[in-house]
Amino acid sequence: MAEEAAPGPGTATTAYEWLGGEARVRALVDRFYDLMDLEPDYAELRAAHGETLEGARDKLFWFLSGWLGGPDLYIAQFGHPRLRARHMPFRIGIRERDQWLACMAQAMRELAVDPELAARLETSFYQTADWMRNQGA
Structure with missing residues (x-):
């Protein structure tokens, strides 16, 4: 059976639907963490995650x-995400921010996320990732 295409911007009511729902969000998160493990360009980002990525995979998927x-899978389990507070123990500088963004952009390209959606997500991801920085320039 062929995989159904995700709805486009004219038919989807949310980015979640536009991306393709639960299975596609999970695939994106899995590819993101697989790339983090495989690509030397993401070494600092990977080092910040400890020995295993399993818990991080689930939390990013839920979020x-x-x-x-x-x-709202994350909120149902943990309450408000409080992203900045939860990430304060980790060194997040420009390098880590940029590696996170590059890794996610690569995952979206490899999964053939609609380019219009990918561009919108990249803008939102940048704003959030830059806000998460706790190290100076």
Whole structure:
């Protein structure tokens, strides 16, 4: 059976639907963390995540599901994300921000996310990632 195409901007009511729902959000998160593990260009980002990525995979999937307009899985389990506060223990500078953004952009390209959606997400991801920085320039 062929995989159904995700709805486009004219038919989707949320970025979650436009991306393709639960399975596509999970695929994006999995590819993001696979790339982080495989690509030397993301070494500092990977080092910040400890020995295993399993917990991080689930938390990003749960968070992105709600952030994209789907089910609020993260909030249901942990309450408000408090992103900046939860990331304060980790060194997040320009390099880590840029590696996170590049890794996510690569994951979106490899999964053939609609270019219009990818561009919108990249803008939003940049704003959030830059706000998360806790190290100076």
